[in-house]
Amino acid sequence: MKSVKKVGKHVIFYAALLGIWALLAKLKIWPSYVFPAPLGVLQSLRDGFADHSFWIGIGVSMKRIIVGYALSIVLGMVLGLGVASNKFLEETMGGLLVSLQSLPSICWLPLAVLWFGLTEKAILFVVVMGSLLSITIAMEDGRTQMPKIYRMAGRNLGASGLKLFWYVLLPASLPFILSGLKQGWAFAWRSLISGEMIFVSLGLGQLLMTGRDLNDMSLVIAVMILIVVIGFIVDGLIFRTLEKRLQYKWGLTSAT
């Protein structure tokens, strides 16, 4: 009953949005290359998928985000746990990490280009720099906030070294690091698109720039919609489900 109501609200909202958009386009206040009609955007979407350029763009971008994000997680784990395990590092480097986080990741691009040239590596570097800090901070928090009893119980039952980390410390701290992982993903996704916009690189960011070069506003908006939808799917499907599972296991919700 509740969910039907919720879906209804969404339907009404988006219908109204589309209606106003179509109406404004119909009034022809702006030329169509500045303000395209919904149907034009739909057409661009259809064309983009039909000539495979969208599929290729999505494929390339997804590959980059997966590699970049995975790298961030591994590095963030090493850094975060390293920082959290050392009092000196925690006091000194912890502050540096937080202040570095205020740096928009695209600022790393000039540096990346100088180091790696206009290559795949440069884009990956930007993606990693975009999400690494939030993941590092999340890992650090996870390690300090995790109840100590789990570590003791794990050691007591014969876990040590890597086994202790994998079977006890990581799952025990997951509730505390998940929001950081999610934030890291959002940053990685944004960094990727901005990075891709700078030079010819395939990918969704590149498609956006193609739209601009062709003066094709419908294409630009179609790609923007794609970027939002992919972001929504990953957030809603992967992170929400993970969050829900976690909350269910740990009994953090009043699940029935």
Add this chain to the structure above:
Amino acid sequence: MTVNSRNAFTPETRKVQLRVDAGGRWKAGAAPTIAPLRVNPTDTAKVSLKGISLQYKTGNGSRLLALDDINLKVSPGEFLCIVGPSGCGKSTLLHLIAGLHQPSMGTVLVDDHLVDGPGTDRILIFQELGLFPWLKVGENIEFGMKMKGVPKSERRERVQHHLRLVHLSKFKDSYIHQLSGGMRQRVALARALATEPDVLLMDEPFAALDAQTRDLLHDELERIWAETGCTIIFVTHNVREAIRLGDRVALLTFRPGRVKREYAVNLPRPRHLEDPSVALAAREILDDLREEINKSIAAEYEGVQA
């Protein structure tokens, strides 16, 4: 060899003659009773604590002497109960034996080997239980075996066995938060037993149970203890529970924690918590314990005033 009890016992028990049996333990003569214990120095010990002291650093930089010069010997297969007021260092003592902390002074020996870390020969059931919320009940019980490298098929069998033992077969696939407090305590017991330790360390394991379940688990624990021949060190604040279960009871003092006295419990098994002989024996320990509890209350009162 017969000895008169020298301590100030209640009149009924003071007259009781005690004699030591072949194993070096005190046995009651006529009436069941308790007695001050003399450990035979030639006894081989399963666990022996030699001059254990432990200091905690407290928040404001000062130090708290939690345990001071603890000397205890636990024979193989013995059931030792430790009682003492809250905050006297009972949990700390178990953590030391489990190898989770190092003493500031003194040594912990198990089978005459120095303890310098955790080992699956000694399993501790934590006061806070420490069950893993990300694992199902069955997986929790399986955990120690998995760490030890027990093959999967054997693990599955033993999980079933231990689930039956604590009457939780139906809850194998539940998560911890879905269980009641008493059920959680039973999972913790099963998880510890499944690793088949030589020494089982239990920290107030039955504190949150209703009387019926507790009685049942007392019986179960006693049976498991007899079957496996493991050594049990059992911490409780309930003196009657200590007498119901223990071969011997050690009373700790409050701050610093020292062994104030040891009592051999010479009541025949099976015992019951409500037995008059248990109540009678408990009264003597309670008198000693009350002194310590008063000290702890006084200390807390001072803490409030300061």
